[in-house]
Amino acid sequence: MPSSRPPLEAAPRPPAAPGADFLPFALPDLGDEEAAAVLECLRSGWITTGAVSRRFEQAFADALGGGVTAVAVNSATAGLHLALEALGIGPGDEVIVPTMTFTATAEVVRYLGADPVLVDVDERTLCICPDAIAAAITPRTRAIVPVHYAGLACDMDAILALARRHGLRVVEDAAHAFPTRYKGRAVGTLDSDATVFSFYANKTITTGEGGMVVCRDPALLRRVRVMRLHGISEDAFDRYTSRRPAWFYQVVAPGYKYNMTDIAAAIGCQQLRKIERFLARRQALAARYAECLRELPLRLPPDADSGAGGQHAWHLYPVRLTAAAPLARDRLIELLAERGIGTSVHYIPLHRHPYWRERYALRPAQFPRAEASYQSLLTLPLYTRMGDADQTRVIATLTELLC
Numbered sequence: 001m002p003s004s005r006p007p008l009e010a011a012p013r014p015p016a017a018p019g020a021d022f023l024p025f026a027l028p029d030l031g032d033e034e035a036a037a038v039l040e041c042l043r044s045g046w047i048t049t050g051a052v053s054r055r056f057e058q059a060f061a062d063a064l065g066g067g068v069t070a071v072a073v074n075s076a077t078a079g080l081h082l083a084l085e086a087l088g089i090g091p092g093d094e095v096i097v098p099t100m101t102f103t104a105t106a107e108v109v110r111y112l113g114a115d116p117v118l119v120d121v122d123e124r125t126l127c128i129c130p131d132a133i134a135a136a137i138t139p140r141t142r143a144i145v146p147v148h149y150a151g152l153a154c155d156m157d158a159i160l161a162l163a164r165r166h167g168l169r170v171v172e173d174a175a176h177a178f179p180t181r182y183k184g185r186a187v188g189t190l191d192s193d194a195t196v197f198s199f200y201a202n203k204t205i206t207t208g209e210g211g212m213v214v215c216r217d218p219a220l221l222r223r224v225r226v227m228r229l230h231g232i233s234e235d236a237f238d239r240y241t242s243r244r245p246a247w248f249y250q251v252v253a254p255g256y257k258y259n260m261t262d263i264a265a266a267i268g269c270q271q272l273r274k275i276e277r278f279l280a281r282r283q284a285l286a287a288r289y290a291e292c293l294r295e296l297p298l299r300l301p302p303d304a305d306s307g308a309g310g311q312h313a314w315h316l317y318p319v320r321l322t323a324a325a326p327l328a329r330d331r332l333i334e335l336l337a338e339r340g341i342g343t344s345v346h347y348i349p350l351h352r353h354p355y356w357r358e359r360y361a362l363r364p365a366q367f368p369r370a371e372a373s374y375q376s377l378l379t380l381p382l383y384t385r386m387g388d389a390d391q392t393r394v395i396a397t398l399t400e401l402l403c
């Protein structure tokens, strides 16, 4: 054997994996193309933000269409922080966020000294509920951060109408939503102020860690670019290619270190080229779950209305146990794990976490729909490298446990 290293496709499994044929709930899909692109980047001698990041930004913006500009960052969390900072969110301001999300959506509001106001979600989609937003608006409200839960677009017409009526900014947390479409348009090209995508390892495309801020407003883009790299008026790449002396730069603000490396961007460029195949595979897996699980005591996630130009990205496949189920959610997760099937819960609502609960004196009764959903919620395995036989095993095991 020339090497005992596993092939690149055999990505490491989660530490909790009890056996060799453990099926995790998510895995990245990386191939020889990504490996070659990374190697080429390493050999080029330029590994931080440079030409490859520029190429990834352009390719991502082109993939969305709609005349948007994309700015690459080292995580969606960084991107959300930058977008809200560029909009001037600060101490005393309130930003409305759904409780059914990852803590990153809300924590960035705290970075800026502002207060996230958690609101309940829509019972059917688990996306932020426009009526709950309307009820939460106060004179201090400055912005709304809708999360396109699981890869299904929020009710953006209602959210944008509310925002216009009350003079609020909208930053979409699109960590799950590439490529999601809403009424014929790609998420990222709607009429919000900015949209932020994630390329974390389990998202629909990955750069290991990474994110993208997408928007159209030149002033906002300028601020995001400056704050992405230490508040330096232009990034290092420009410094070394412009006609000014290479050593000269100007700091115009106390910025952050949020730039994407060219190593990550090299992976991103290759992932982006595979997006049609990735989406088709996710759609096929979701369609088969919908077909084969419909008789079980499970509430399945709603698809997008394709007749109205919608498209679900199927980042996640979250199901809810119905009252007819013979066992509770926690027990089902345990039994699935014993049978080698990984699941997760998206999400433990933010109002249940000690920091958010205590800081804002939150009670479960304020979020009845998120609460009820959380009790019965689990995410089934769905990722592009999952084979038909893997899915058959998930379906057969669920059928055995729930009938």
Ligand SMILES: *Cc1c(COP(=O)(O)O)cnc(C)c1O
Residues within 6 Å of the ligand: 074, 075, 076, 077, 078, 101, 102, 104, 105, 147, 173, 175, 176, 197, 198, 199, 200, 209, 210, 211
């Ligand atoms: C993954 C995720 C994030 C954070 O993305 P990172 O790239 O890991 O910072 C934010 N919001 C939601 C809803 C997510 O799922």
